[in-house]
Amino acid sequence: MIIKNSLKQMFRTPLKTFLFFCLLAVSAALFVLGLNISWLNQRDASAFEGLFNTVGTVEQKPTETEIDGEWDAEIDQYYYYSREKYGALVSEDVLDFEGVDYIHAPMNRPYFTAYMPDMILRPGEVTERVNDWLVLVEVTPLRTDVMDSLPCTVTRVLAGDPDLLNRKIWVCEHYNPTPETVMETGKTYIMRLNQGTYPHDDRDETYMGENDEWEYTPISQYASQYNRKGERINSDTPDRLIDEVTEGFYESDEAKPWLELMKESNMMNSLLPVQPVDATKLLMAFHENNAAVQDGRDISQEEYAQGKRVCLVPEDLAMSNNLQVGDRLTLPLIAADYGSAPGFAFKYDGGGGGYNLRNGKGEVLSVFDENAYEIVGIYSMAEKDDSDFGLGYNEIIIPYASVTSSWDNNIVSFGRMNKGTTSFQIPNGGIEHYLKLWEKQGIDNLEIKFYDNGYSVLEENINNRRVMSVLFLAGGVIMAILVLALFCHLFISRASMRTAIERSLGMKKKQCILSLLSGLMSIVLLGTAAGAVVGCVLTDKTAEQLKQEQIYDETFTSGGIGDGKEGEEALASQQQITPSELAGTAVAGGILILLLGGGIAMVYIRQNLKKEPIMMLMGNEE
Amino acid sequence: MDKMVVEQVSYSYISKYQTILALREVNCSFESGRFYAITGESGSGKSTLLSLLAGLDLPKEGKIYLNGEDLSKMDRDIYRRDIAAVVYQAFHLFPLLNALENVMYPLELKGMPKARAAARAKKCIGQVGLPEKIHGQFPKMMSGGEQQRVAIARAMAAGGKLLFADEPTGNLDTENEENVVAILERLAHEEGYMVVVVTHNPGIAARADVEYRMRDGQIVEEQKRGGGQ
Ligand SMILES: Nc1ncnc2c1ncn2[C@@H]1O[C@H](COP(=O)(O)OP(=O)(O)O)[C@@H](O)[C@H]1O
Ligand SMILES: [Mg+2]
Numbered sequence: 146m147i148i149k150n151s152l153k154q155m156f157r158t159p160l161k162t163f164l165f166f167c168l169l170a171v172s173a174a175l176f177v178l179g180l181n182i183s184w185l186n187q188r189d190a191s192a193f194e195g196l197f198n199t200v201g202t203v204e205q206k207p208t209e210t211e212i213d214g215e216w217d218a219e220i221d222q223y224y225y226y227s228r229e230k231y232g233a234l235v236s237e238d239v240l241d242f243e244g245v246d247y248i249h250a251p252m253n254r255p256y257f258t259a260y261m262p263d264m265i266l267r268p269g270e271v272t273e274r275v276n277d278w279l280v281l282v283e284v285t286p287l288r289t290d291v292m293d294s295l296p297c298t299v300t301r302v303l304a305g306d307p308d309l310l311n312r313k314i315w316v317c318e319h320y321n322p323t324p325e326t327v328m329e330t331g332k333t334y335i336m337r338l339n340q341g342t343y344p345h346d347d348r349d350e351t352y353m354g355e356n357d358e359w360e361y362t363p364i365s366q367y368a369s370q371y372n373r374k375g376e377r378i379n380s381d382t383p384d385r386l387i388d389e390v391t392e393g394f395y396e397s398d399e400a401k402p403w404l405e406l407m408k409e410s411n412m413m414n415s416l417l418p419v420q421p422v423d424a425t426k427l428l429m430a431f432h433e434n435n436a437a438v439q440d441g442r443d444i445s446q447e448e449y450a451q452g453k454r455v456c457l458v459p460e461d462l463a464m465s466n467n468l469q470v471g472d473r474l475t476l477p478l479i480a481a482d483y484g485s486a487p488g489f490a491f492k493y494d495g496g497g498g499g500y501n502l503r504n505g506k507g508e509v510l511s512v513f514d515e516n517a518y519e520i521v522g523i524y525s526m527a528e529k530d531d532s533d534f535g536l537g538y539n540e541i542i543i544p545y546a547s548v549t550s551s552w553d554n555n556i557v558s559f560g561r562m563n564k565g566t567t568s569f570q571i572p573n574g575g576i577e578h579y580l581k582l583w584e585k586q587g588i589d590n591l592e593i594k595f596y597d598n599g600y601s602v603l604e605e606n607i608n609n610r611r612v613m614s615v616l617f618l619a620g621g622v623i624m625a626i627l628v629l630a631l632f633c634h635l636f637i638s639r640a641s642m643r644t645a646i647e648r649s650l651g652m653k654k655k656q657c658i659l660s661l662l663s664g665l666m667s668i669v670l671l672g673t674a675a676g677a678v679v680g681c682v683l684t685d686k687t688a689e690q691l692k693q694e695q696i697y698d699e700t701f702t703s704g705g706i707g708d709g710k711e712g713e714e715a716l717a718s719q720q721q722i723t724p725s726e727l728a729g730t731a732v733a734g735g736i737l738i739l740l741l742g743g744g745i746a747m748v749y750i751r752q753n754l755k756k757e758p759i760m761m762l763m764g765n766e767e
Numbered sequence: 768m769d770k771m772v773v774e775q776v777s778y779s780y781i782s783k784y785q786t787i788l789a790l791r792e793v794n795c796s797f798e799s800g801r802f803y804a805i806t807g808e809s810g811s812g813k814s815t816l817l818s819l820l821a822g823l824d825l826p827k828e829g830k831i832y833l834n835g836e837d838l839s840k841m842d843r844d845i846y847r848r849d850i851a852a853v854v855y856q857a858f859h860l861f862p863l864l865n866a867l868e869n870v871m872y873p874l875e876l877k878g879m880p881k882a883r884a885a886a887r888a889k890k891c892i893g894q895v896g897l898p899e900k901i902h903g904q905f906p907k908m909m910s911g912g913e914q915q916r917v918a919i920a921r922a923m924a925a926g927g928k929l930l931f932a933d934e935p936t937g938n939l940d941t942e943n944e945e946n947v948v949a950i951l952e953r954l955a956h957e958e959g960y961m962v963v964v965v966t967h968n969p970g971i972a973a974r975a976d977v978e979y980r981m982r983d984g985q986i987v988e989e990q991k992r993g994g995g996q
Contacts (some may be wrong), residue, residue: 146875154863646859649823650873650925651848759823760780762855763814 147656148663154643155664166672168628169738173676175685176621177734181684182614184730190607197600198426199573202564203240203251204592208232216322218294218360223322231561233590234375234388240569244582249423251569252545253562255481257552258500259541260512266539267495268465279304279364280338281407283390284316286328292318292363300333303403304410313337318386319362326386333390335403336363363387366402368503375483375559380505402507409502409509416500417462417539418487419476421548422448425457427568428542429534430526432596437535440524441470444544448521452546456518460525462539472520476541477512478548484558486565487537493529495538501557510557514550518543519650533565564594573600625738629669629745635664637749644753645761654754661750662743669742676738677731684727768833769928769961771797771820776829777984778815789815791984792829797977799928802955803963804972807981813965814856814933815979820963821853821931822846848876852922854932856965858914860906866892866917867902873925891920909979911938921945923954930954933965948974 155162207229214223240251283301294317299309314340318324328334329474338361365386370378385402394400422428425443430436438457448455456476468474480502482490490500503509524542531537560566570578574593583593640661647657778790789812797803797820805813819826822843831838837844852873860869867888874884892901895916906914915938922930932951936944948971954960955976964971972978973992980988 146881150864150868150872150875153868154861157863241882348856481912642859643861646861649847649853649859650876651844651846653844655947656876725847757824762823762853762857762859 147652147660151660151662151664152667155636155668161632162668165628165632166668166675166742169625169632169669169672171619171743172624172628172681173673173735173738174679175617175676176625176738177532177680177731178683178687179614179617179619179621180734181680181730182610182687183618183729184726185684186607186610186614191601193334193607194602197573197598197603198432198570199576199595199597199600200427200429200432200568200570201251201579201593201595202429203237203492203562203567203569204564204591204594205231205235205561206590208574208590215596218317218319218321232590234559235588236563237567239586239588239591240583242582242586246572246575246577248495249427249568250573251562251567252423252566253483254420254422255483255552255556255566256487256537256540256544257419257421257476257478257514257522257548258416258480258482258502258754259419259476260412260479260502261417261477262412264415264417264462265465266415266417266462279410279413279668280309280340281403281410282309282338283333283335284314285315286330286332287313289327289329291324291327292316293324294360295328297328303335303407312674315360317360317362319360328387334361334387335390335394335400336387337366337406338362339364347672366406366507367501367595368505368507369501369555369557370503370505371483371556371559373553373556377559378505380507381491397723405503405507405509406659412502412509413500416479416491416502417541418537419456419478419541419543420487420537421543421545424570428536429568429572429596430530430536431524432598433534434598435528435530436524436526437524438522441520443522444542446629449544449546452544452549454518454547455517455521455544457524457756459536459539459541460523462541463520463523466701468520468523470520470523473517474541475515475517476543478514478550478552478555479510479512480555480557480569481552482558483566484560484767485563486533486535487540488531488533488535488565489537491537491539492531492535493538503557504554508719510555513552513555514548516547518547528651562591573597574604576601622741626745629742633665633746633749637661637746637753641753641756642761644750645756645758648754648758649762657754658747658750661753662746665746666739666742669739673735673738673742677735680734681727681731769799771929771961772832773797773816773820773884774830774832775950776816776819776822776831778812778819779828789984790819790826793986795979795989796802796985797961799961800955800959801961802952802974803961804975804978805963805965805981806967806978807974807987811981812984815984817853817931817933817963817965818920820929823853829969835845848873848927850927851931852925852927852928854915854918854922854930854935856933856937858906858911858918860914860917860921861898862906865903865905866897866909866913867892869906869917869984870921870924873921877926888920888924891924892917894923894950895920896943912940912943915939916943916947919938919950923950928959929961929963931963934967935964936966936968936971946966 209230210227211230212225213228214225217224237251237253249496272408280302281304282299283303284297287296287298294315297314297316299312299314302310318326339363363386365384367384368380372378388394388399388403397405420428424446426432439460444455444457456474458474461469526536576597580593644657644661652660773793773795776790777788778785780789793816805816807813818824819831822838825839833841857911861872864872867885870888870891871884872885875881889902897913897916897920901909901913909917915935919932919935920996930951935951936947939947942972951964952974953960955962964974964975977990978990979986980990
C-alpha cells in the first residue's frame, strides 16, 4: 500500500517525473557507454599486449669509409673499392644505462655450429656446396714460374671435387700484384685452392684446350680464432701458401696444418647452425612473422629462462631426417660465431662464406658441448630468407641458457653488433622513453631500430579510446549525481511535509523511507534501464565508428604466417562485442547508478526524518 | 474510559539561533467523553500543548500519562496511528492524493482492505458535510473549509479515540462551523471520544465541558461547565 501510494504520487507530477526519467536515462547511457568502451579497452589492451613484442636491433655504424685497392690479375691492375671502417668494437654493455627496463637485455648473440655427419642436410640435387669450390690438392707445374697464371696438373685431391684429379688447371695469385712464390717443374706442391670465379682468358693455348677456362687461386692456411672480447688470437706458426711435398712430407710438422685443413674440408658439408637465444621473438624472422612454429609449439619463456634442452627445428630438416615433435636430437656444438647471423654462412641456395673450423694454431676445433635436445616445435618460413632478418639454412633454435659448457676456446669469428646478431626486448609502448634515455648517452656510432608490429599505432588508438571512455564515464557519473541530487531535492526535501504528516499518522521511519524511496527508485530503475539500453546501442555504433578508424590491423597482419592469424582473429574479436558482454557491463553500470541513486536518496531522506514532526506541522502558515 | 494527565510539562523550540520556551510547567488533565477547549492569545502555547498531547514530540520536562502510563515509554508510532488523531490548523493533507485517498491513508496504514477503507472514508467525508464530488479532488482544488473538513474526516476515520484539533473551524463559515462543532460534540458525548480543541472562538469555547485558558506558556484559568457526565 505504501509503495502503491508512493508510485501514485510520483506519477501525479508527470512532467517532473518524465524529465527525471529522461535526464537519468541520458546519464545512464553515457555512463554505460563509457563503461563499455573502457571495458573494451581493457580487454583489447591485455589481449594485444601478449601479441605484440617491442624488439630493438642494434647496429654498430661505420665511422668512416676508406678506399681500398686489391690487385686483380684478370684486369691486370688494382681494383679499388670503398670499405667501411668501424673502429673498435662497441660492447653491448653500453646499452645497460640508467633507467632502462629490458625484458631481454641486448646481447651480441653468437650462433653455434653443430657438426652432424649423420644428418641429411642437403637432400636431392645439391646446387653448390662449400666443399665444391674449396679444394685441397697436390699439383705439379707444367713450367717453372711464379703463380701468375701458372698451368699445373692436379696429381692428388685430398679434399673437395674428385673430378679435378689429373686435370690441367690455371693457378694464379689473383690478388697479388707481384707474385714471387716460384713452383718448379718436376716437383709436387700441396695447396688449398679457391675455384676461380674469374674466367681465364686463355693466354697460352699450348698447355690446355679451351675447355679449362677457370682459374684457381691458392689461399693460405689462414685460420682465425677470437677471445670473448673479440680480439684475434694469432698463432706463431707460419701461414703458408704452398709446401713442397717430398718423401715423408706427411709425417713432418709442416704437413700438420695441411692435414688439419683436409680434416676441416671434409667436415664442411656436415655443419648446421644452432642459434641460442633468450626468446624466439628476438629473432627478427619470427618477430616479423616470416617464420612461425607450424607443428608442436614454441619454446616457452620458462624453458628459455631455465635453459631447458629443447629446440625448434626447420621444417625441411625435419622432413629429410624424419624428425618429429618429441624426438631428441643430439647437438655436438663445435664452433661459435659472433660475426654475423647464421644466414651469412648458411644460405638457402648453398652459397655463403667458407666456414673456418680451426683455431689460431690451425688445429680443427673439438666439440665443446654435446647434449640431447627435445624437439618441441617445427617451424617454417613464409619466404626463404637468409638475410639478417631471416634465418640460416637448417637453423636450429635453442635456449641460450641451455648451453652450459664454455665456448671460449671455440670462437671462430667476431664482429660488430648488427641487426642479425644483436636484439633486445622492452615493454610495449616504451620506445619513446627508451630513445629519450638513449639519446642522453651520446653514443652515436650505434644505430637502434625498433620493431613493434604496429603497437604504437594501436596504443594511440587505445589511448584515444581511453580518454573518450573516461569522458563518458565521468560525464555520465557527474550528470547522474547532479540529476539525482536535483530530483532528490524535488522529490524528497520538498516533500518533507509529507514525511511529517506520515509520521504524525503513525508511520514508522522505515515505512516513511519506503514511501519516499519506492517511487523515486522505480523511476531511477526505469531511467537507468532505458539509459543502459541506449548506452549499449551507442556502444555498438561507437565500435563501428572505431573500426573504420583502425589502421593498425594492416600493419599488424601484413605479410606473414603464424601469429599474424592470431592477430587477425584478435582484431576481429576485438571489434565484436557479444550481446552477453554488453549486457554484463550494462547491468553493472545500471546497478552502479541504482546504488548511487539509493545512496543519494538516503542522504536526503535521513534529513527529512531527523526532525520531529512537531517542528514541521506546527505553525499557522499554509 | 481514557484519562490523560499532564504533569509539570515544559517545552521549548530549540533552533540554531534561539530557544523559545513555549510551555512552562503546565498541569492539566483530560478524560474520555468530554469536549475540551484550549483558549488564549496567539503565541501562548496552545498548539504546542496540543502537539504534545498528540505525541508529535515529548515534553522537555515533566510527563504526560495516558491511563497512568508514561507517554515517553510508549511506542509513539502506535500511539499516533491507533490512539491519537490530529486536525491541524494548516490541514496538512497529502497534496498529491485526492480527498478520498487522503482519508483512506490512515486506514490502509492499519492494514484495512481497500474496499472497506474506501467505504469508511466515504462515510467520514459524508459526516463532515462534504458532497461526493469532493472525493476525487486534490487539496489544491479545494477551499480552505473543504480541506479542513477532509482533515477532520481523516482524523475521524483513523479511529483513535483521542481527537486533537487545532483551530478546526478557523476557515469555515458559520454554517459549516456549526456542523463541525456538532460533530465534535457528538463524538465526545455520544461516542466517548476525548476531544480537545484549540480555538479562538468564544462561542465554541462556551460549548466545551472544560476550558483551559493559556497565557505565556502557562494555563492561567480552568473553567468547568459541567456539560459532561
Ligand atoms: N516550529 C516552531 N519553531 C520555533 N518556535 C515555534 C514553533 N512553533 C511555535 N513556536 C513558538 O512557540 C510559542 C508558542 O507557539 P504556539 O504553540 O504555536 O502558540 P499558539 O498556538 O497559542 O499561537 C510561540 O512563541 C511561537 O513563536
Ligand atoms: Mg496555534
